[in-house]
Amino acid sequence: MxxxxxxxxxxxxxxxxxxxxxxxxxxxxxxxxxxxxxxxxxxxxxxxxxxxxxxxxxxxxxxxxxxxxxxxxxxxxxxxxxxxxxxxxxxxxxxxxxxxxxxxxxxxxxxxxxxxxxxxxxxxxxxxxxxxxxHEVRDEQPLMTICGPPEVTPNSHLELGRLADFERILPACAAMFEEEVGYSPFLGGKEFYSRRVEGLIRQGHSLAHVNDSGEVVFKAELGAVTAEVTQIQGVWMNPEYRGQGLSAGYMAAVVEKARALAPVTSLYVNGFNLRARSTYERVGFSQVGTFATVLF
CATH class of the missing domain: 3.40.630 (Aminopeptidase)
Structure with missing residues (x-):
């Protein structure tokens, strides 16, 4: 035993x-x-x-x-x-x-x-x-995957993040983090988080639509990448553009970019976020397991 x-x-x-x-x-x-x-x-x-x-x-x-x-x-x-x-x-x-x-x-x-x-x-x-x-326990987070092309038309504006746009992408990443966990990623200093975002851009794992006005409309990252699987993280839509039905097209574009790196695209989502889950299902994701996150 x-x-x-x-x-x-x-x-x-x-x-x-x-x-x-x-x-x-x-x-x-x-x-x-x-x-x-x-x-x-x-x-x-x-x-x-x-x-x-x-x-x-x-x-x-x-x-x-x-x-x-x-x-x-x-x-x-x-x-x-x-x-x-x-x-x-x-x-x-x-x-x-x-x-x-x-x-x-x-x-x-x-x-x-x-x-x-x-x-x-x-x-x-x-x-x-x-x-x-x-301080928070999220005990039901569907783990979802898509193993083929997206089922909706990808938004053609989504591109790989560029270092030239770093000063625009970094605040968008920080805003996503604060919305998700409830405090700023700069709380203990800006340098570590900034290096993380810069590294994702350099690796080609940052995805963003920066419009002609210099606004980040949508962004996401491929936070973990192997030859078999990518994991999407940090999905964020600029509040000015929410509620316009744009999310599915952007997520389809993320899947399209991810499939260039690995055949399986994955993510996990808070179980209470029914709108996001519906969007992912519309794109073609299906649940394959359940994650949990405990925030200390």
Whole structure:
């Protein structure tokens, strides 16, 4: 039987836990095992697979982010990214307690946890017991995909974001972030978020319609990209243009751009956002799972 007791806990030290179960930070040598684990669900785990594609290793990053792995007799059973956010990877809710202990002991502060709902909500329960209070729990976020061309005509005005438009795109990204999470991404300083937006533009993962007046009418990003899957994030329509029936055409254009990079386009949406869900379904997206997000 697999133990739920981490190696550093008192009960383990007293010999209560059976041999074999280990919870630890992954190293470069664990990269193949982590990749195999994540590939069990390329859509749900696109964040981790995109990270491995970008850096090529499961080892801790220079910024201090790490991946905790749960092993039994040397076999990686589940994992969890622990950086600015917590992102479970094929993590059975049974192991949420040991991962929460590891994350809490790391001393990092996490802005959120997101991913498959069962794992995220289990992590939330365990973290709450350790004193990590959440200010919002979004427990039903349909995970949706489209595997072919969009079912509506794409808006031809959507283009790849340009560095020349950075000073216009950045405020639009910040406005989207503040609408979504309730506070400014510049709260702790502007530099980190600005670098993130600039990086997406340089990678060709920023999509925007900047009109002749210099206004960003619509924007979105491909926040995670692998050879199999892209994940759309940061969808935002300028308030001046809302309610005009433009969203479906812009989303169809996002799908068209994303399909140039990978055959499957994915996103997740708040369950209460019925208008957005209806738009995505009209474009051709269908639900394949359920995510949850916990904001700390």
């Amino acid at each position: 697999l133990s739920r007791v981490a190696p550093w806990l008192a009960s383990h030290k007293e010999g209560a836990a059976p041999e074999g179960l280990v919870v630890r930070s992954l190293s470069g040598a664990d990269t193949p095992a982590l990749r195999r684990l994540a590939e069990q669900d390329p859509v749900a785990n696109v964040f981790m697979l995109a990270h491995l594609k970008a850096v090529g290793s499961a080892a801790p990053t220079t910024g201090g982010a790490t991946v905790f792995g749960v092993f039994d007799d040397g076999v990686l059973l589940g994992a969890c990214w622990a950086g600015a956010n917590l992102v479970p990877v094929e993590l059975d809710p049974e192991f949420a307690g040991v991962v929460a202990e590891a994350a809490s002991a790391s001393g990092r502060r996490f802005a959120s946890a997101f991913g498959p709902a069962d794992a995220v909500l289990a992590l939330h329960t365990e973290l709450a017991a350790l004193g990590h209070a959440a």
